[in-house]
Amino acid sequence: MSTQKFQIPEWAFEFHGHKCPAMPIGYRAGLTAMKRLGVEKASNKELYLFCENGPAHAAACFLDGVMASTGCTYGKGIAEKLNYGKNAIVLVDLKTNKAVRVSMQPAFFEKALNSEFVKLRKQKVEPKDIKPELVMPLIENVEQMDENVMFSISDVFEKNVELSKGTFEWHNCSKCNEIVFDNRSKIIDGKRVCIPCSEK
Ligand SMILES: [Zn+2]
Ligand SMILES: [Zn+2]
Incomplete structure (x- = not known):
């Protein structure tokens, strides 16, 4: 020991x-x-x-x-x-x-x-x-x-835990051009936008 x-x-x-x-x-x-x-x-x-x-x-x-x-x-x-x-x-x-x-x-x-x-x-x-x-x-x-x-x-x-799903899918935001993963972006008027841009 x-x-x-x-x-x-x-x-x-x-x-x-x-x-x-x-x-x-x-x-x-x-x-x-x-x-x-x-x-x-x-x-x-x-x-x-x-x-x-x-x-x-x-x-x-x-x-x-x-x-x-x-x-x-x-x-x-x-x-x-x-x-x-x-x-x-x-x-x-x-x-x-x-x-x-x-x-x-x-x-x-x-x-x-x-x-x-x-x-x-x-x-x-x-x-x-x-x-x-x-x-x-x-x-x-x-x-x-x-x-x-x-x-x-x-x-x-x-105890069961549901992990939120990750993703490798991404697009450029149509407004700021930064890369944003698809599960956190929005589609507005058919275009991908990141959350901050969607709130402007
Ligand atoms: Zn400390
Ligand atoms: Zn953006």
Whole structure:
């Protein structure tokens, strides 16, 4: 057995833009969900992510971590925000239609929200301006903590997800000449127009 301690990869912090504890919590939530489903990080569209968070501090950061560990990104069209204002995710294996919900344990979340880090954030100190001596122990704590202390993990359940269909079909917009994919263009007076041009 390896004695190497788990660490959030540096690239995930680079992607996120700063060091904070919420992104690593999301990263581990994604890992926990994948482990329960017995799946690997999505390289294409193998998984689908419903993130229950919405506009709140410490929520956007959480979602970046989940996207980093699961590979469920907005770019690939396999991530969706439900805006429930909760740090919880539902991860779906699109091959088997099996899903799991992972949510932050209230006791753990409450502790995090009462941390010195969050107190400073409330005083409008940006994460990048908070001393590493304060942030790094919080991150290490998240890296080493038992997933069952951090999260409530549901049983595996069935969930069907309809992915919206992509297309390779395209035309030049008859007004602005830019290339627009057919499933997002309109036909006005027999001519293809992009959505912004159709609204002018
Ligand atoms: Zn952050
Ligand atoms: Zn146009």
